[in-house]
Amino acid sequence: MKNQKLFSLALAGALSISLLAGCGSPGGGVSPSPSPTPLPTESVNPSENPTVTTMPIPTPSESAAPEVTPLPPANPDEGVTVSPEPADPSQPPQATEVIRPEAPSQQPAESPKPSETPAPSDTPAPEASAVQSVWNQVSGLERPELMDIDSALLSDLYGIDSADVVEFIGKMPMITANVTEFVIIQAAPGKADTVKAAxxxxxxTLKGGGQYPANQVLVDNYKLIVNGDYVLFCIDEHADTMAEAFNSYTK
Structure with missing residues (x-):
């Protein structure tokens, strides 16, 4: 590098001397300017140039496709869900079948068949007994509140054995202030007199109970009627009506 610099300085000095010599030439004319001498070109030693390494640019075909790592499933037991493939845009779209609900049937509804009237039964309905018929006729009459006389009370109050009775209906007052009491009895065959005596x-017993005057009137107007095996004993303000109903069903 020093040699090259010295050579450049010498060349510049020589050029300056030539210019001075031209200015002092005789004739006073202006001497033509010498054509400029080209400056020496500084040569560069290839050995001193830095080495430049050119990397090959990979072409798109040479670049490796990035490796795609599949994500693990959210639930290990479910496995990997594969998304459906997108439809091919080059293929025409397929028609979607539309399912329409069936129209209601236009057939006229069948008219209901008339219900068949059952044929009347040849067996007549059982008729109420005489005891029940008498009670049905007088049960709607106004009376104080009464209670039923069952077989135990019939035995305790009247001394009548249940074996001597086929059927009976008896009523007595729920409170001692009242005296209304009656029995309608169908006695067993041959037991009507026994029931009457009871x-x-x-x-x-009721007469000797020291009844109120109004109750005493009812006791004095009692009814005791025997029609065959049927016996009616009645202490009631409707005693006459009960006697008529009893006779109409038992005679």
């Missing part, structure tokens, strides 16, 4: 004994 009713007479009960009457004597």
């Amino acid at each position: 009713c007479e004994s009960r009457l004597e």
Whole structure:
């Protein structure tokens, strides 16, 4: 590098001397300017130039496709869900089948068949017994509140054995202030007199009970009627009506 610099300085000095010599030439004319001498070109030693390494640019075909790592499934038991492939845009779209609900049937509704009237039964309905018929006729009459006389009370109050009775209906007051009491009895065959005697004994008990005057009137107007095996003993303000109903069903 020093040699090249010295050579450049010498060349510049020589050029300056030539210019001075031209200015002092005789004739006073202006001497033509010498054509400029080209400056020496500084040569560069290839050995001193830095080495430049050119990297090959990969072409798109040479670049490796990035490796895609699939994501693990959210639930290990479910496996990987594969998304459906997108439709091919080059293929024409397929028509979607539309399912329409069936129209209601236009057939006229069948008219209901008339219900068949059952044929009347040849077996007549059982008729109520005489005891029940008498009670049905007088049960709607106005009376104080009464209670039923069952087989136990019939035995305790009247001394009548249940074996001597086929059917009976009896009522008595729920409170001692009232005296209304009656029995409608179908006695067993041959037991009507026994039942009648038991009713007479009960009457004597009620008479000796020191009844209120109004109740005493009812006791004095009692009814004791025997029609065959049927016996009616009645202490009631409707005693006459009960006697008529009893006779109409038992005679």
